[in-house]
Amino acid sequence: xxxxxxxxxxxxxxxxxxxxxxxxxxTRHLAECAGCAVAYCRLRADLDGALQAAHEAPxxxxxxxxxxxxxxxxxxxxWRRGLALVRRPVPAYAVVAALAIPAALWLARTSAGEEAxxxxxSPRVRGYDAAAPPRIQRPVL
Amino acid sequence: xxEVADEELVVALRGGELAAFDRLYxxxxxxxxxxxxxxxxxxxxxxxxxxxxxxxxxxxxxxxPARGRFAPWLFAVARNACLMAxxxxxxxxxxxxxxxxxxxxxxxxxxxxxxxxxARVQAAMAALPEAQRQLILLKQLGELSYREIAGLMGVAEGxxxxxxxxxxxxxxxxxxxxGSGDAL
Numbered sequence: 001x002x003x004x005x006x007x008x009x010x011x012x013x014x015x016x017x018x019x020x021x022x023x024x025x026x027t028r029h030l031a032e033c034a035g036c037a038v039a040y041c042r043l044r045a046d047l048d049g050a051l052q053a054a055h056e057a058p059x060x061x062x063x064x065x066x067x068x069x070x071x072x073x074x075x076x077x078x079w080r081r082g083l084a085l086v087r088r089p090v091p092a093y094a095v096v097a098a099l100a101i102p103a104a105l106w107l108a109r110t111s112a113g114e115e116a117x118x119x120x121x122s123p124r125v126r127g128y129d130a131a132a133p134p135r136i137q138r139p140v141l
Numbered sequence: 142x143x144e145v146a147d148e149e150l151v152v153a154l155r156g157g158e159l160a161a162f163d164r165l166y167x168x169x170x171x172x173x174x175x176x177x178x179x180x181x182x183x184x185x186x187x188x189x190x191x192x193x194x195x196x197x198x199x200x201x202x203x204x205x206p207a208r209g210r211f212a213p214w215l216f217a218v219a220r221n222a223c224l225m226a227x228x229x230x231x232x233x234x235x236x237x238x239x240x241x242x243x244x245x246x247x248x249x250x251x252x253x254x255x256x257x258x259x260a261r262v263q264a265a266m267a268a269l270p271e272a273q274r275q276l277i278l279l280k281q282l283g284e285l286s287y288r289e290i291a292g293l294m295g296v297a298e299g300x301x302x303x304x305x306x307x308x309x310x311x312x313x314x315x316x317x318x319x320g321s322g323d324a325l
Contacts, residue, residue, distance in 0.1 A: 011305070011306050011309050011310075012302070015280060015287075015305070017286065017287055017302070043309075043313070046262075046312070046313050046316055047281065047309070049258065049259070049262045049316075050262055050265075050266060050277060050281055050312065051281045051282065052259065052262075053259045053260075053262035053263045053266065054175040054176070054179055054263075054266065054278060054281060054282050055171040055172065055175045055282070056171060056174050056175040056178050057170055057171050057174060058170055058174040058187075058188060058191050059184075059188065062174075062188050062191060062192055063166065063170070065192060066166070066192050066195055066196065067162070067163075067166075069192070069196050070154075070159065070162045070196070070199065071159060073196070073199070073200055074154055074155065074157055074159060074162070074199075075157065075159065076156075076157030080157060081157075084157070
């Protein structure tokens with residue numbers, strides 16, 4: 001590629017619109033030719049300047065108004081939010097499962113222990129005291 | 142964290158994820174507002190147009206994220222909105238004059254050399270013919286390809302390429318002349 005061909009491709013190169021092969025040829029030429037490299041740098045500087053000068057942020061109030069409108073338009077209904085909660089990926093349930101499983105095991109063990117204790121001594125026998133007077137004292141005669 | 146494509150964010154927002162809007166907004170606020178502001182000039186009009194365009198693009202279900210990029214769609218809607226706003230003005234010439242007056246370097250005090258350079262670039266952009274300014278803004282701010290601009294304007298890709306070349310050269314010429322202070 002000579003300087004004339006390179007110059008004709010510089011704008012397309014700066015706009016990233018060259019196909020792979022011409023882009024490689026321009027890049028090679030720019031690496032070898034100081035004159036074209038300077039011309040390319042100046043072009044890029046002008047275009048970057050145009051870009052920077054054109055960027056402008058809207059006032060914050062515009063963002064707030066727009067955000068409120070978007071919320072009104074796109075906030076999902078209560079039943080959709082509930083559905084999304086149920087459809088959460090598995091890792092979200094891992095914490096719940098990690099807490100629920102030991103709690104369930106502990107409950108199961110506790111109730112099983114109570115049942116076993118109940119099988120050995122019935123409540124009626126447990127409350128019996130041989131030294132205590134009988135609850136109902138009736139005269140013999 | 143991997144960059145999520147604009148189109149995926151649109152889908153997420155339509156599914157009710159409001160955080161997707163925040164990300165889209167952060168990506169486009171300066172580019173879109175800058176584009177509208179450079180076309181219509183007046184900030185009050187630009188504020189309203191910016192809000193309308195953003196909302197319209199997000200609400201409009203005729204845009205299918207699976208079939209095309211978001212940026213060309215956004216800037217196509219913005220361009221149409223700007224054209225309609227310009228048409229509704231009584232005189233396009235007076236609108237342009239006001240925009241240029243606002244963006245002219247002498248219009249406000251610029252404390253340092255960097256701001257002076259920015260004002261010089263803005264003045265060169267403002268001095269470009271409307272069609273050429275549109276092309277450069279769509280290419281630079283919209284980051285659209287020749288093909289996308291051609292589709293948006295309804296002309297051949299080669300036409301856009303040659304027009305954009307001419308616009309870029311005209312912009313650089315104005316920039317150089319503006320630097321010497323006698324062109325604007």
